[in-house]
Amino acid sequence: MRFSIFNLAAHALTGHRRWTPSWRDASPKAGYDVVIIGGGGHGLATAFYLAKVHGITNVAIVEKGWIGGGNAGRNTTIIRSNYGLPGNEPFYEWSMKLWEGLEQALNYNAMVSQRGVLNLCHSDAQRDAYARRGNAMRLHGVDAELLDRNQVRAMAPFMNFDNARFPIQGGLLQPRGGTARHDAVNWGYARAASALGVDIIQNCEVTGLLTDNQGAMTGVETNRGPIRAGKVGMAVAGNSSRLAAMAGLRLPIESHVLQAFVSEGLKPVIPGVITFGAGHFYISQSDKGGLVFGGDIDGYNSYAQRGNLPVVQDVCEGGMALMPMIGRARLLRSWGGIVDMSMDGSPIIDHAPVPGLYLNAGWCYGGFKATPASGWCFAHLLATDTAHETATAFRLDRFATGDLIDEKGQGAHPNLH
Amino acid sequence: MRIPCPHCGTRESQEFVYRGDAAPVRPADDGAMFDYVYLRDNVAGVMREHWYHAQGCRQWIVVTRDTRSHAIDHAEFAR
Ligand SMILES: Cc1cc2nc3c(=O)[nH]c(=O)nc-3n(C[C@H](O)[C@H](O)[C@H](O)COP(=O)(O)OP(=O)(O)OC[C@H]3O[C@@H](n4cnc5c(N)ncnc54)[C@H](O)[C@@H]3O)c2cc1C
Ligand SMILES: [Zn+2]
Numbered sequence: 306m307r308f309s310i311f312n313l314a315a316h317a318l319t320g321h322r323r324w325t326p327s328w329r330d331a332s333p334k335a336g337y338d339v340v341i342i343g344g345g346g347h348g349l350a351t352a353f354y355l356a357k358v359h360g361i362t363n364v365a366i367v368e369k370g371w372i373g374g375g376n377a378g379r380n381t382t383i384i385r386s387n388y389g390l391p392g393n394e395p396f397y398e399w400s401m402k403l404w405e406g407l408e409q410a411l412n413y414n415a416m417v418s419q420r421g422v423l424n425l426c427h428s429d430a431q432r433d434a435y436a437r438r439g440n441a442m443r444l445h446g447v448d449a450e451l452l453d454r455n456q457v458r459a460m461a462p463f464m465n466f467d468n469a470r471f472p473i474q475g476g477l478l479q480p481r482g483g484t485a486r487h488d489a490v491n492w493g494y495a496r497a498a499s500a501l502g503v504d505i506i507q508n509c510e511v512t513g514l515l516t517d518n519q520g521a522m523t524g525v526e527t528n529r530g531p532i533r534a535g536k537v538g539m540a541v542a543g544n545s546s547r548l549a550a551m552a553g554l555r556l557p558i559e560s561h562v563l564q565a566f567v568s569e570g571l572k573p574v575i576p577g578v579i580t581f582g583a584g585h586f587y588i589s590q591s592d593k594g595g596l597v598f599g600g601d602i603d604g605y606n607s608y609a610q611r612g613n614l615p616v617v618q619d620v621c622e623g624g625m626a627l628m629p630m631i632g633r634a635r636l637l638r639s640w641g642g643i644v645d646m647s648m649d650g651s652p653i654i655d656h657a658p659v660p661g662l663y664l665n666a667g668w669c670y671g672g673f674k675a676t677p678a679s680g681w682c683f684a685h686l687l688a689t690d691t692a693h694e695t696a697t698a699f700r701l702d703r704f705a706t707g708d709l710i711d712e713k714g715q716g717a718h719p720n721l722h
Numbered sequence: 723m724r725i726p727c728p729h730c731g732t733r734e735s736q737e738f739v740y741r742g743d744a745a746p747v748r749p750a751d752d753g754a755m756f757d758y759v760y761l762r763d764n765v766a767g768v769m770r771e772h773w774y775h776a777q778g779c780r781q782w783i784v785v786t787r788d789t790r791s792h793a794i795d796h797a798e799f800a801r
Contacts, residue, residue, distance in 0.1 A: 546764035557760040559742060560789070605723075605740045606789045608766045613723045613792070615736045648760050704760040717759050720740055 307412050327492060328499035333506050336533030337365045339687055340525055342511050342548060343541040344368025345377035346487070346673065347665055349494035349505075350680020351540060351687070353411075356501035358681070359688035364503045365534075367527060369510035373491035376542045376672065379642035381565050381597050383578050383589065384674040385422045385482035386447055389438045392698030392710040393651060394445045399695045400678030401447075401481060407677060413493030415485050416592060421577035422482030423452070423460065425627075427471040431582055435477035442479070450478045460576055464628050471583035471626065482578060484589055490676060514551045514662070522661030538663040538687050540679075543608070543643030545666035552659050556666065557648040557704045559719040562607040562641045563599070563670050564616055568634040570594030579627075585616075586623025588631075596634055598624060602646065602670060604720040612641040644670055650722030651710035654682050654692070655701040663687055664701060669722060726797050729779040741772035744784045744800070766790055772800060 306312065306325070316323060339355060341348045344366045355361045366372070384404055386397035403410075404417050426432045432451075439449035453475045458466060466473045495505055506529075513526035514537065524533040539548050543560045575590040585600030600620035603612045617639065624631045647653065647667030652675070657664045665683045668675060682696035692699070698710055715721040723735040743765070746758050768788050775781050782800035787793065 544766075546762070547766055550763075555757075555761040555763060557762070559762055559764050560766070605735075605787075606742065606764065606769060606771065607792065608790045609792055613735065615734070705756050720742070 308414075327496040328505055331365070331504035331506050333365065333367075333509060333527070333529055333532050334504065336524065337504070338363040338534070339536045339538060340364075340532055340534035341366045341538045341540060342525065343375070343539065344372035344495075344505060344507065345375045345540060345542055346373070346491055346494065346676035347377075347542070347668070347679045347683065348538075348540040349491055349498060350676050351538060351665070351683040352503045353494050353498040353501070354681050354684035355688060356498060356503055359684060361688055362502035365532065366498070366503065366505050367509045367511055367525065367532065368505070368507050371507050372495055372505060373488055376642040376644060377491050377676075378488055379565065379640060380487055380673040381587070381589070381599050382484040382487045382591075382673060383422065383482070383587070384417070384485055385479055385578070386674070387422065387424070387438065387442055387449065387477070387479045387482065388712060389441045390710055390712055393712065394442065394447065396678055396682070396695040396699070397674065398445060398447050399681070400675050403677030403681060404485060405481075407485075407490075407493070411493040411497045413489065413496060415489045415493050417483070417485040418592075419481050419483040420589075422479045422580070423457070423476045423577060424580045425457065425476045425582045426474050427583045428474065432475055439477050448479055448481050450480065452476045452478050461579060463574070463630055464579075465626065468626060484578065484591075486592070487673060494680070511548065511551075516659070520659065522659060536661050536663065536687055538665060538683060539657075540665040540683065542668060542672065543645055545645050545664070549657070549664070549666075552657065552662055554657060554659070556653075558645045558667055559606050560608055560643050561602045561604065561646045561720060562609060562612045563602045563644050564612040564620070564639055564641045565597065565599040566617075566620065566639045567591070567598075567637050568596040569637050571596065571634060581623050581627045584619075584623035584626055586620055586627055588624065588628075595637065596631065602644070602720065608643055610641050610643055644668065644672075646719035646722060648704055648717045648719055649709040649711040650713055650715065652679070652699050653701050654679065654686060654696045654699040656686070656690075657701070723792050723794070725773060725785060725794065727775050727778055727781070727783060728797055728799055729781055730775065733775070733778055737775060737777035738773040739776045741774060744770040744772045768795070773797075
C-alpha cells in the first residue's frame with residue numbers, strides 16, 4: 306500500500322481503524338543470500354538498498370530485540386555533513402543528499418527537517434578552525450556559512466552572549482543540516498524493505514558465526530536455530546566487538562555509553578540545532594516540543610546502556626552556561642546507548658578478514674546522520690565486493706597502514722574522539 | 723560510579739582519568755606495535771582497566787569492573 310492523501314482521507318472516514326501493519330514480522334527461513342545482523346537504522350537501510358538498488362531480495366535482517374530498540378531509537382536525531390576531512394566529507398554529503406530524497410524514496414514521512422546546524426565559537430582560534438572547516442566543506446560543494454556574533458544573535462537571541470569566560474563570537478552554520486524523526490526512519494526503511502521481500506526477524510539473537518572447513522562464512526547460529534547465508538553483514542553498532550569475537554577477530558574499537566536528555570514539551574523556542582563550543586552541550590527541539598539535548602560520552606568502557614550522574618551534571622552545566630533560561634524547563638527523561646568508539650573516531654565499512662563476512666562498525670556518536678549512506682555503501686559492498694566511491698577511506702586496515710581519519714586529531718584514544 | 727583508590731579511599735570517578743584496558747603491554751618489537759596501539763578485546767564483562775587519580779594521589783591504579791553493570795570489584799596500584 307502506498308501512502309497518499311487519498312488513502313489518508315479514506316482511512317479518516319473509517320476512523321483510522323483499518324490500517325494494517327507496515328511490515329511483515331517474519332520467521333527465519335533455512336537460508337538467504339544475505340543475512341544482516343542488527344535491525345538498527347544501518348541494517349534496515351542496507352537491506353532496503355540491497356533490494357532496491359541491487360535487486361538482491363533474498364535477504365534477512367536478524368535482530369536480537371526489536372527493530373530500532375538500539376541506538377537507532379536512542380539518538381538525538383541530528384543530521385549534518387559538516388566534516389573537515391576528505392575521507393569523511395563526500396560520504397556524509399552523500400548521506401545528506403539521500404536524506405533530502407528519503408521520504409519520496411520510501412513513501413514514508415521521516416520528518417526530515419533541514420532547520421540548520423549551528424556550531425558556536427567562543428575564541429579567535431575556534432573561529433579560525435571553523436573558517437577552515439567551512440572552506441573544506443565548500444570545496445566539496447557543501448553549504449557552510451561563517452556567522453558573526455550579530456548574525457548568531459539574530460538567530461538565537463536567548464543565548465548568553467556575554468558569558469565572562471566564553472562569550473559567543475560567532476558560529477559555523479550548515480543550513481541544510483537539521484533533524485529527522487529516528488523511529489520513523491527505522492519504520493520507513495523496514496516497511497520499504499519488507500515490501501521488496503526482505504525478511505525482518507526480531508527476537509532473534511546471533512550467538513555464533515558458522516563457517517565451512519576453509520573458514521568461509523556459511524551462516525549464523527541464533528537462538529531460533531541456524532540460518533544459512535551466502536554473505537553475512539554485521540551492523541550491530543555498540544556490539545561490534547562482541548560479534549567480531551565470534552569470528553575470532555579483535556577490532557580497533559571500544560564500546561562506550563552516550564547519554565541523552567529530553568525536557569517537557571514547550572512552545573517553539575530553539576530554531577535549529579545549536580552546539581556549545583566551550584563545553585559538552587548541544588540542543589535541538591523536537592516537533593513535539595521537547596528540548597532534546599546531550600553532551601559527551603561518559604568516557605569509560607560500557608555495555609550497560611545507562612550512564613552515570615557526572616555527565617548529567619556536566620551536560621546541564623553546559624546548558625545553563627549557554628542558555629540560562631533552560632533552567633526553567635523540567636527534565637522529562639534521560640537514557641543511554643552503547644556506541645562503538647573507534648580508534649580514530651571514524652567508521653569502518655569493509656570486508657572482514659573472513660571470506661563472506663562484512664563489517665559495518667565504529668560509528669561513534671554520529672552514525673544516525675550516516676544511516677542512508679551507510680546502508681547505501683554497505684549494500685554496495687555486499688553486492689559488488691567493492692567499496693562505494695564515497696566510502697573508500699573507511700577501510701579496516703587503515704589503522705595498520707596509517708591512513709587514519711582522525712577529525713579531532715586525538716590519536717588512539719577512543720574516549721576522546 | 724565511585725572508585726576505591728587504594729591510597730585515598732573511595733572517591734568520585736570525576737577525579738580520575740580513564741585509560742582503558744590494562745591487558746595490553748607495550749611490546750619490545752615494532753611488529754607487535756599495531757596490535758598494542760589499536761586492537762582491543764573490548765570485553766563485555768569483568769575487565770581490569772587503568773585509571774589515573776589525577777585529582778588525588780596521582781597514582782595509576784588498576785580497577786576491576788564489570789562493563790555490563792559498572793559494578794566495581796576492587797582496585798589496586800598499577801605497579
Ligand atoms: C544517546 C545517543 C545520541 C546520539 N545522537 C546522534 C545524533 O544526534 N546524530 C547522529 O548522527 N548520531 C547520533 N548517535 C549515534 C547513532 O545513534 C548510531 O551511530 C547509529 O544509530 C548506529 O547504527 P544503528 O542505527 O544501526 O544502531 P542500532 O540501532 O544500535 O542497531 C544495532 C542493532 O544490533 C542489534 N544486535 C546487537 N547484537 C546482536 C546480536 N548478537 N544478534 C542480533 N542483533 C544484535 C541490536 O539489538 C541493535 O538493534 C547517538 C547515539 C546515542 C546513543
Ligand atoms: Zn588516590
